[in-house]
Amino acid sequence: MKLLNNKTKIFAVLVPVLGMALMSPAYAQSNADAGASIFVLICSALFGLIFLGLWIWLCVWIYKDAQKRGIENGALWAILTFIFGLIPLLIYLFAIRNKGGNPPAQG
Secondary structure (H helix, E strand, O other): OOOOOHHHHHHHHHHHHHHHHHHHHHHOOOHHHHHHHHHHHHHHHHHHHHHHHHHHHHHHHHHHHHHHHOOOOHHHHHHHHHHHOHHHHHHHHHHHHHHOOOOOOOO
């Protein structure tokens, strides 16, 4: 199931970055600060988007791993990890994942 097409993904990335880049000179104290301000905002936005993408990938991995291991509430663990972060991830990895058993062999 494909949730977003390529144009939507590009739009979702470019709009916040361009918006911040266009607004940053208003916050700069002088023209010399404007370039540095734009650079910092763009780097911060890109870092945030990369982190968000990795976090979403981790949640999807948890869901798929739970499905492979026969754990019924994999979606719940993915949602808890997305919202609350590291603690549900560690609980899933060290307690819940081991209860589910090994995934079926590929082949």
